[in-house]
Amino acid sequence: EMQLVESGGGLVQPGGSLRLSCAASGFTISNTWMHWIRQAPGKGLVWVSRVSADGSITTYADSVKGRFTISRDNAKNTLYLQMNSLRTEDTAVYYCARLTYVPGTPGWGQGTLVTVS
């Protein structure tokens, strides 16, 4: 089954760190940009970060710049988000996503909940 599966979420205190992972199975994500998008409880979708196919280019939303680091391991077909200096306002479900449409393959994972409290 083709899927994107996020993991690594959980409860953390303000100022703490977490590392999220997004593993792709059944298809490759190594040839495309990948993104992290988050959704605070009851709120809309907010783009967080992106990384180029080879990992050489990264971009961040101003709200996380300097605190979050996106990376990827194409050999493992996996995307990461290192989150440091977490704040209560970072509480959200974090989705990994391939926003470039490729027919027949998943674009979004199921999400992982990060609670900063």
Next chain:
Amino acid sequence: DTVMTQSPLSLPVTPGEPASISCSSSQSLLHSDGYNALNWYLQKPGQSPQLLIYLGSNRASGVPDRFSGSGSGTDFTLKISRVEAEDVGVYYCMQALHTPLFGQGTKLEIK
């Protein structure tokens, strides 16, 4: 910075009736290659977002043909020709020309 504005934010619809959602961008989303970098997503309750329309007007695979996207430049529309119960959820437009940016979302509910 680009601003994406959706309307309405709430959309009660009777089954079988049409529905329309507007999305306006503060900057043109027309790429120099001639396509519009605008996607539409539906997030059903308790689920991840799913792609409905890409590049302004192209239906993703498996999306019913009652969904259609139109528009160019700064103004776009998602239309549902006949709403069904399974269409409930929050609809988002997203600009993909620069760093991705989502509209506020439109919550479609069944009357």
